[in-house]
Amino acid sequence: MDLNLVGRVAVVTGGAGGIGRATAEAFGSEGARVAVWDRGESVIAIARGIESAFPVRAIGVPVDVADEASVDSARDRTVAELGPIDHVAHAAAVGSGKFGFPFTNLRPADWAEVFRVNLMGMVHVAHALAPAMVELGSGSMVFLGSVAGQIGSQTDPPYSASKAAGINFAQCLAKDLAPHGVRVNTVCPGMVRTTLNRSVWQGWHDQAHPADRLSYEEWSERKIRAMVPLGRWQTPEAIADMIVFLSSSRAEHVTGQTINVDGGFVMHS
Numbered sequence: 001m002d003l004n005l006v007g008r009v010a011v012v013t014g015g016a017g018g019i020g021r022a023t024a025e026a027f028g029s030e031g032a033r034v035a036v037w038d039r040g041e042s043v044i045a046i047a048r049g050i051e052s053a054f055p056v057r058a059i060g061v062p063v064d065v066a067d068e069a070s071v072d073s074a075r076d077r078t079v080a081e082l083g084p085i086d087h088v089a090h091a092a093a094v095g096s097g098k099f100g101f102p103f104t105n106l107r108p109a110d111w112a113e114v115f116r117v118n119l120m121g122m123v124h125v126a127h128a129l130a131p132a133m134v135e136l137g138s139g140s141m142v143f144l145g146s147v148a149g150q151i152g153s154q155t156d157p158p159y160s161a162s163k164a165a166g167i168n169f170a171q172c173l174a175k176d177l178a179p180h181g182v183r184v185n186t187v188c189p190g191m192v193r194t195t196l197n198r199s200v201w202q203g204w205h206d207q208a209h210p211a212d213r214l215s216y217e218e219w220s221e222r223k224i225r226a227m228v229p230l231g232r233w234q235t236p237e238a239i240a241d242m243i244v245f246l247s248s249s250r251a252e253h254v255t256g257q258t259i260n261v262d263g264g265f266v267m268h269s
Contacts, residue, residue: 003248006031009082010247011075013037013065013125014092016046019144019189019243022236023089026244028054035078035085037063038092057082065092065121068128075128084132087247090125091144093118096158099206103157111158118162119169126173134180140247141177143170144239145188147262163188167258174256183255185246189239190262191224229264 010027014020015036024036028050036043036050036058043060050058059081063074078085094117098106122143133139148155149163167186174184214222225231242261245251260266 001250003030003244003250005087005244005248008032008086009035009078009084010087010089011035011037011078011085011129012089012091013063013121014090014144016040016042018091019192019236019239020089020091021046022240023091023243024058025050025053026237026240027087027089027247028056028058030244030248031056032087033082034058035074035082036060037065037074037078039064065090065124066117068124071121071124071128079132084136085129086133086138087140087142088125088129089142089144089243089247090122092121093144093159093162095156098156098158100154100157102154106157111161114158114162115165118159119165122166122169126169130173130177130182133182134177137181139182140251141170141173141182141184142243142246143184143186144243145170145186145258147188147190147260147266150188150258150260150266170258171256178255183246183251185251185254185256186258187239187242187246188258188260188262188266190234190260190265191228192234192236192239227265228262229267232263234261234263 010032012020012024015024016038024034027034033056034050036047041062047058047060061074061077064070094114096110096114098110143166145167146163148160149167153160170184170186177184224233239261
C-alpha cells in the first residue's frame with residue numbers, strides 16, 4: 001500500500017529510542033524526510049542511520065520539548081533544512097520514576113516534572129507546528145498516548161493522569177484544526193518493551209515478597225499472558241506502523257480518534 005509520504009517532512013519527538021525511534025525509521029522507509037527530535041546529541045547518529053538505510057534526508061535536532069523556546073528553535077531549524085513540516089509524531093514522555101499502589105506512595109512534588117514534559121511538551125509542539133499547517137491547509141499530528149491514560153493505571157499515577165490529559169487535548173486540537181484540513185489523532189500502546197515501561201513495571205515487580213518473587217523476565221511474561229488477550233508484548237514497530245498510517249493520506253478521513261495498539265488489553269481490563 002502506497003502511503004503517499006515520499007518527500008513529505010515528518011517530525012518525530014522522542015525519536016532517540018523506543019517507539020519514537022521506530023517511528024522515525026518507519027517514516028524514512030516510506031520515503032519521508034525526517035527530523036528526529038530528542039534530548040541529547042544521540043539524535044544526530046540516529047538521523048545518519050536513517051539516511052544510510054533509506055534514500056531520504058534526515059536530521060537530528062537536540063530539543064527539550066518542555067522548553068517552549070527550544071521547540072520553536074527546533075521547528076525553525078527543521079523548516080530551514082527540510083522544508084515545511086507536514087507531519088508530527090509526538091512520542092516524547094517521561095514517567096515519575098516512582099511507584100503508586102496507592103497514590104500516597106508519591107508526594108505532590110513528584111507530579112510537576114511529568115506534567116511539564118508530557119502535557120506542556122505536547123502543548124509546546126502543538127503551538128509551534130499547528131499555525132504553519134493551518135496556513136498550508138494540510139498536515140497531521142499523531143500523539144503517543146497510553147492505555148494507562150484510559151484505565152486510570154495506579155502504577156504511576158502522574159504518568160497515567162498526564163496521558164489522560166493528553167488524549168483530551170488531542171481531541172480539542174482535532175476539533176479546532178479540522179476546518180483547516182489538519183488531522184489530529186492519538187495512538188495508545190499497550191504493553192511494549194521500552195525503557196520507560198520497564199522502569200514502571202520494575203516497581204510493580206519489586207512489591208512482591210522476596211520469597212515469592214520471580215525473576216523480572218518470568219514475572220513480566222506471566223503478566224502479559226494474563227493481561228493481554230493476544231498473549232504477547234506489543235512492539236515499537238507495531239506502534240510505529242499505526243502512527244505512520246494515521247499520518248498518511250490513506251487515513252485522510254480519520255481525525256479526533258484514540259486508537260489502541262494493545263493486543264486487546266483495554267477490552268480485557
